[in-house]
Amino acid sequence: MHNIPLSDKRLRSILDKLTDEERLNFDDGCLLYSSTDLIGKARLADFVRQRKYGKKAFFVYNQHINYTNVCKNNCLFCAFSREEDQEGAFTLSAQEVRVQLEKRLGEPIREIHVVGGVNPSLPFEYYLNLIETIKSLRPDAAVKAFTAVEIDYFSEIAGLSVTETILRLKEAGLSMMPGGGAEVMNDRVRQKLFPRKIGREKWLEVVKTAHLNGLTSNATMLYGHIETIEERVRHLISLRELQDETGGFSAFIPLAFHSKNTGLSHIPSTTAFDDLSNIIAARLMLDNFDHIKAYWVMIGEKLAQLALSFGADDLDGTIIEEKITHMAGATSAKGLTRDEMIHMIKAAGFEPIERDSFYNQVNI
Ligand code: V47
Numbered sequence: 001m002h003n004i005p006l007s008d009k010r011l012r013s014i015l016d017k018l019t020d021e022e023r024l025n026f027d028d029g030c031l032l033y034s035s036t037d038l039i040g041k042a043r044l045a046d047f048v049r050q051r052k053y054g055k056k057a058f059f060v061y062n063q064h065i066n067y068t069n070v071c072k073n074n075c076l077f078c079a080f081s082r083e084e085d086q087e088g089a090f091t092l093s094a095q096e097v098r099v100q101l102e103k104r105l106g107e108p109i110r111e112i113h114v115v116g117g118v119n120p121s122l123p124f125e126y127y128l129n130l131i132e133t134i135k136s137l138r139p140d141a142a143v144k145a146f147t148a149v150e151i152d153y154f155s156e157i158a159g160l161s162v163t164e165t166i167l168r169l170k171e172a173g174l175s176m177m178p179g180g181g182a183e184v185m186n187d188r189v190r191q192k193l194f195p196r197k198i199g200r201e202k203w204l205e206v207v208k209t210a211h212l213n214g215l216t217s218n219a220t221m222l223y224g225h226i227e228t229i230e231e232r233v234r235h236l237i238s239l240r241e242l243q244d245e246t247g248g249f250s251a252f253i254p255l256a257f258h259s260k261n262t263g264l265s266h267i268p269s270t271t272a273f274d275d276l277s278n279i280i281a282a283r284l285m286l287d288n289f290d291h292i293k294a295y296w297v298m299i300g301e302k303l304a305q306l307a308l309s310f311g312a313d314d315l316d317g318t319i320i321e322e323k324i325t326h327m328a329g330a331t332s333a334k335g336l337t338r339d340e341m342i343h344m345i346k347a348a349g350f351e352p353i354e355r356d357s358f359y360n361q362v363n364i
């Protein structure tokens with residue numbers, strides 16, 4: 001281990017800490033982003049990745065349902081949302097969700113990933129009914145639904161505490177929460193990009209409540225817009241601190257900003273260097289997170305495959321019909337087959353492990 005070649009000598013102190021399994025600090029995090037010794041820092045991330053999983057790489061057979069794109073939050077970085085009366089606005093009825101699920105009933109789907117906008121016209125019962133409908137058609141799949149943003153909103157319209165709201169959703173069949181809506185947990189960034197959406201304290205509080213009530217969740221960070229390296233590192237440290245308290249996070253997913261059709265369309269695409277540096281920094285800073293996902297929808301299939309050697313251990317899933325990133329100009333496929341995922345993983349020298357939402361291996 002000590003022989004790992006590092007062109008950037010400043011990475012040596014990080015190597016020493018990793019060897020001793022010592023926690024990295026804020027300055028280490030900043031160095032992991034700013035050092036241009038991409039291969040050196042990748043070796044550090046791969047060392048930790050292999051210590052945990054060897055050559056295993058996970059994926060899930062999943063399906064996405066976006067139930068509405070009507071949203072009152074108007075985040076500047078979003079190409080997905082619409083006003084209620086705007087062209088292209090949609091809200092799926094339970095029957096329409098049923099039809100989407102029925103189209104793929106023959107496939108061994110393990111996870112249904114459900115998210116939508118904050119739609120002022122829907123009552124709390126709509127969401128309970130949505131989960132119940134999915135569960136009735138897919139009793140064996142985990143329903144991974146609603147970000148902290150949505151759950152906070154449900155508690156407001158239902159007149160219930162966040163705990164009660166979560167318990168009602170659990171009773172209806174909710175299994176876990178996806179990691180969206182965190183963006184960059186920082187007031188400066190929030191004021192400029194998503195002033196109407198919940199901020200750091202609320203996001204962390206809702207997620208903590210979910211964890212304390214028996215739900216696991218993921219966490220994300222939207223990078224590549226106006227945030228600084230320091231703001232990214234503080235975001236990671238906030239997640240790490242909550243994970244120390246609850247242990248409820250399952251995976252972290254860095255989300256590469258896509259600017260097309262957004263209020264920030266002048267911002268260029270993220271670079272491969274930055275996409276991979278985000279995977280590396282996440283793997284090394286989030287020492288208490290089991291899984292780091294390379295989300296192929298956002299960084300493309302080819303870079304996601306390489307990310308497996310830069311600290312990632314999971315490629316998310318087959319998906320089908322991704323909308324949020326494609327409306328913002330993503331050029332990746334809208335879905336992949338199981339065979340394509342297996343091929344991507346094997347061709348990179350890794351062992352594909354098909355998993356369920358809780359990282360139990362399932363037989364192929
Ligand atoms: O919350 C919105 C982000 C998120 C854009 O938990 C954008 O397993 C890029 O959270 N460019 C939704 N990103 C996606 C998400 C997710 C994806 C895959 C797996 C999991 C999981 C979670 O996408 C939103 C927002 O942060 N987003 N607009 C955009 N233009």
Ligand code: SF4
Binds near residue numbers: 080
């Ligand atoms: Fe609404 Fe989410 Fe888009 Fe923000 S990112 S406008 S909360 S759908």
